[in-house]
Amino acid sequence: MTTKIRWGILSTAKIGVQKVIPAIQKGNFCRVEAIASRKISRANEVADALGIAKRYASYEELLSDPDIDAIYNPLPNHLHVYWTMKALEAGKHVLCEKPIGMNADEAKALVEAAKKYPGLKVMEAFMYRFHPQWEKTRELVQSGKIGQVSLVQSFFSYYNVDPENIRNKADIGGGALMDIGCYCVSFPRFIFDEEPVKVAGQMDFDPVMKTDRLSSGMLQFSAGKSATFTCSTQLMPFQQANIFGDHGHIQIEIPVNAPPNEPSQITLRTREKTESFVFDAVDQYTLQADAFAHAILRNEEVPTPLSDAVGNMTAIDGIVASAKNNQWIVL
Secondary structure (H helix, E strand, O other): OOOOEEEEEEOOOHHHHHHHHHHHHOOOOEEEEEEEOOOHHHHHHHHHHHOOOEEEOOHHHHHOOOOOOEEEEOOOHHHHHHHHHHHHHOOOEEEEEOOOOOOHHHHHHHHHHHOOOOOOOEEEEOHHHHOHHHHHHHHHHHOOOOOOEEEEEEEEEEEOOOOOOHHHOHHHOOOHHHHHHHHHHHHHHHHHOOOOOEEEEEEEEOOOOOOEEEEEEEEEOHHHOEEEEEEEOEEEEEEEEEEEEOOEEEEEOOOOOOOOOOOEEEEEEEOOOEEEEEEOOOOHHHHHHHHHHHHHHHOOOOOOOHHHHHHHHHHHHHHHHHHHHOOOEEO
16 A cells, blocks of 8 residues: 655746755655656756656656656646646646635636546645644634634735746736735634635735735624735735734734744733743644645545635635725625
């Protein structure tokens, strides 16, 4: 019986090379077997550096390899759905980087395509959900430690004004909302375990690159629950998430990019006391890859189904429409 999933990597994208591939290689149920690039010299360079045996000069060649079980897709946003579908057609499971696509319609098309392959797993790669700090946060919320929870607030920023960077190319899904705002939209949906009923958004665009460089959103959920966020690609790097209840508050210091080689911390403040929870250093990308591989090996549902990806993209589409039309959008 197979005990490790054999992975193939589509492209030599920076996030894959620097973070995800090394993390997958540390997984208990994972083995990275191959990588593909449109330039074989680049594929060879990365494969040599990371100890990957097979390297291909095209994505199609990798997908045709019968010894590959699963694909990690870190391609630019506009290629997520296309190549995920191609991987499914080739009989491969797929872990696809966030956001799953360019809009909710693409996400829904992927859901329909995946139905044709009931034996294959597809999951959007929101790695933060696998970190113990978020698992503990959700546990604290669900156990009532901060009372009736009514607000999730988050902020995420970095500084990048390179016009050649894919995050600054509007036509392929660049911009703050798609790149990092998708996390801020995902947080309250994960905590409340429901979809927003209406959203509002504001977006400021770079005059040259045409990408949103500063975006804010409000999400209204049922029974008075709401979320607010701001994200930016042209501010001092910073991130934080806060969850408020009528009895307490949880602060997550580094909600997205928790360092893999340092402890992480969340702080619980209630009317009675302040308590910190410190978590040993873990690589959330490794935890994500192992969880996905484990679902394949046991033929179980993946931790984050594609329906969740559709929900996230639906909210993002609504925020974009709200900013354009200057009104609340009912979802």
